[in-house]
Amino acid sequence: MSTSLHTEIFNDLLKLAVESGASDIVVKTNKPGFLRMGGRLRPVEMDPLTHENVRSFVDENVPKIFRPNWERDGQVDFAYAADDVGRFRVNAFHQRGTASIVFRHIKSRPPTFEELKIESDILIRLAQAKDGILLVCGATGSGKSSTMAAMLNWINQNLDKHVVSIEDPIEYTFTDDKSVFQQRELGIDVPSFELAIKSVLRQNPDIILIGEMRDKETFETAISAAETGHLVFSTMHAATVAQSLTRLFEFFPPEQIAQARRQIAGSLRGFICQKLIPALEGGGRYAAHEIMIADATVRNLILEGQNDKIQQLLEAGGDDGSKSFNKDLYRLIKEGKISKADGMRFSPNPPALEMNLKGIFFKS
DSSP states (O other), X not given: OOOOHHHHHXXXXXXXXXXXXXXXXXXXXXXXXXXXXXXXXXXXXXXXXXXXXXXHHHHHHSOGGGHHXXXXXXXXEEEEEETTTEEEXXXXXXXXXXXXXXXXXXXXXXXXXXXXXXXXXXXXXXXXXXXXXXXXXXXXXXXXXXXXXXXHHHHHHHOOOEEEEEESSOOSOOOOSSSEEEXXXXXXXXXXXXXXXXXHGGGOOSEEEESOOOXXXXXXXXXXXHHTTOEEEEEEOXXXXXXXXXXXXHTSOGGGHHHHHHHHHHHEEEEEEEEEEEOSSSSOEXXXXXXXXXXXXXXXXXXXXXXXXXXXXXXXXXXXXXBOHXXXXXXXXXXXXXXXXXXXXXXXXXXXXXHHHTTOOOOO
16 A cells, blocks of 8 residues: 555654654644654754644554544554654644644664663673562653663573563564563554453563553562562653652552562562763763662561661662662763763752762761
8 A cells, every 4th residue: 555645744754853863753733843852852844744644644554453542532552663764652642632643763673781871780680680570760761661671682692581571562672582582562462451461471481571560450460470480570650769669559558558568578679760861972861870679678678668768778889789860970970971960950869969079978
């Protein structure tokens, strides 16, 4: 079937986005396209996209199975592949009676740690855990999926594992190397998230990737998998380790918190929280991490409900690899990779970082 004029316009826009290194493309009716590059949104020099352009693109390209979602709910998520351009995660929605779309460029080949400019020692050690839950956290657009993909890429190159993923949609596609990957896309390979979650333990995985930790049922399945010898990777929208822990306990009603503490303390292997900071030179961004390794001390604090003391451990750091955002921001500033101004802007505690930069550190 030939490509319509509406789809051709979008393919040209997506091609420009990929060539420009944009991570996202924002489309609003009666406006030009906007590209997000280095975290900043920039307009494209083009004619405004009409309601017919935008609506027709969605109508022509939404998979048939998702069409009822679009017609019933006024919003839909799906994957789109533009010939000779690449794959994109698409969220189409209505606002003020017109159609809008946000595209996220999905790089088919999973990245390496070197390409992401992140220190790999701690992440490789976490990736070698035999079981438990490992959560990669951060705001939308902070690179969570890329970091998780780099860890799975390392596993694929170095370990013989059976990996089953549940994704909405599939972001990075893996070619089997030493490991075997089974990637299930919601709506295409399995009709619902609930069915995928219920069946995953019967698929003999060593490692389970859950695209997002979204609710109590998902987390309870992850705990069950961890307790039966599986390693579970997932992402969560939370800015810091403290916020991540709070989010986990929010999945449970008050009467189940004591039991949840025991389960979380027993199954959690660690948090990797991430922010992307503009590079001082040459464009691009560096990832700053707050990492919590769930060692015996951390598990005891979770059991006792003393989550506030975990932040003190992160600030103090240690041989296990745990560290606070301020410690990583301090490193990036001292190495000349990011500016002090940006470090302070992204710090969860700027006064403490200012003191660190003056050589003043507090030990717990």
